[in-house]
Amino acid sequence: MIEQFTSVVFLTGFLASMIRMATPIVIVALGEMVTERSGIMNLGIEGIVWIGAFAGFATTILTGSYIWGFLVGGIVGILFGLIMSVVAVEFHGHQIVAGLGIWILCNGLSGLLNRSIFGISTERPTIVATLPTIPIPGLSNIPIIGETLFNQNIIVYLTILAVPLINFFFKEISWGLNIDAVGEQPRAADAAGLRVGVIRTLSACFGGFLAGIGGAYLPLALYSIYTNDISTGLGWMAIVVLVFGKWRPWGILGGALIFGAANALKWRLQNTDLPLPYQITLMLPYLVTLVMVIFFVRGGSGPSALAKPFVRSEN
């Protein structure tokens, strides 16, 4: 039985699948990072992942185009990011409660649309093929690493590129610095002439956009079907990864790889002859989440003005 886990074939397959599974978590967590660093906490991203998954799936079925699928998934995500920011910025609403509301709203909406568009027949539509992999010439032939890193789909490559890019954006570009200013010291930022509300709204929309893209990734690149439990807590894992990564892109990447490994192991364990009930293997990512929050994500400081509404003083 041990040979099953030590063979090169198993290892290669496992590592490649870990990267593929970690990708949507990185995408969603990077989006939430931008939102939270501007001072808005959007706990609704789990829901946005669902609705993004559905929108991406339905669009790709109807148009046959992956690009449209991802784009529509992202646009729907923007819409819900916008709802969150309106509640937070315009109405000074309670952000934890509003986030839960968006989660449940999206949950209902995607279930409703799924049923009314595709019906309840057992012959559910499937996407003919998941997003194709693009082997990078030369590099993809290296044993183990080649298959893991250089024979993936386009979204995986873009995500790996996005991590240093977003890091650079927050360190060197004035827009990134403005987002941090608004999230850390909104009053000072306001006095310095930054428009706190506008920056927060745009950040929340960007976060929604990435959550929608991350959702669309699930049916388009991983499963080729849409089910009403497709997300299996991806948005919540992204939030854990964000806190674990201390609101920094490289930290997020590291945390997401742990979840990628748990998810990859989940599927692989089911195909081995270990005498484990399937419920236990399905539990794995949630247990990993629990262990991670208990041991690594305590307290978590985060942006100083996180989830606090900004009200201009009236004096």
Next chain:
Amino acid sequence: MIERIQNLLHSDQMGKWVRPFFTQVLIVLLAFVLGGFVILGIGADPIAAYAALIKSAFGNVNSIAETLVKACPLLLAGLAITLAFRAEFWNIGAEGQLYMGGVLAAVVGIYFTGLPPAVHIPLALIAGVLGGAIAGFIPVILKAKLRVNEVITTLMLNYIIILFTSYLDQGPMSDPIIKAGISRRLLETSWIPIMIKGTRFHWGIPLALLITILIAFLLSKTMLGFQIRAVGENARAARVAGVSINKTIIWTMILSGALAGLAGGIEISGVQHRLIERFSPGYGFLAIAVALVGRLSPIGVIFSSVLFAALIAGADTMQRVAGVPIPVVYLIEGLVIIFASIRSIRIRSPFRRKVTA
């Protein structure tokens, strides 16, 4: 006459009860109106859908009884959320706590043999309370001792406990004949008796009402209730006044989990009589909306639990008669929660902007 109405509108009673009541009614109406537009969007008739909903939830004695049967777990879980949210402890785990209560109640109901009903029923319910309390204790002790975020832990426990229930139902507790994610039947000595013959209206429902009154008393008249409110409204001031925040949230969550667990226990021993995989249609999640619409007040929760119970009781009919899929329930629930998050609506006027010096 007009003068009297005006006087009433400005009286203290108005500010305390009437205005908040109408705000909540407005929130719910608004959610239903928006939900109606979505129903229109998928090509169904919202008026027909809502008419079917009301008719099947309140049409006759049996349907009213069915609605109240569903209101019972919502009321208890809604109280669970109310207590936790009052102390600003974001317990999203009522669903898992409810399942844990159901599991332990089922264990007592199935495996404890030879007991008279007078012992067996309370024992099953106490087991439910215990299961919920344990499931509620884990996240709060992690929060109090290690400052672990409770939203994540309560949520992950939901997933884990629901999968655990499914494992029990397909493995050790599965019915040897049916074998379809369902446990053996509970012994009849552990069933909560029916109160209204010919319906499923059981004695657990008045019990839940009694508990609601006790919780209302606890919140407004006891030391713990005062501490819960103090911690929730202003933690720093509470600490200065000598209230131990950790102690308060720990007791709050033990109680909160216990209430959700009792909801699960009553559901199993009063209604289902078996431990069924996914036996709750999301009572623990709906309870969040129930608590918020009830303005986190036990008496308010009574009304809102009936409202949401009607929504799930009528959802099946709405799907069958008006072609509106069941998930519309969650759509409306989500809208209600989002509206409830906006405590004070203050639309910024461009004319009132002041330049800070």
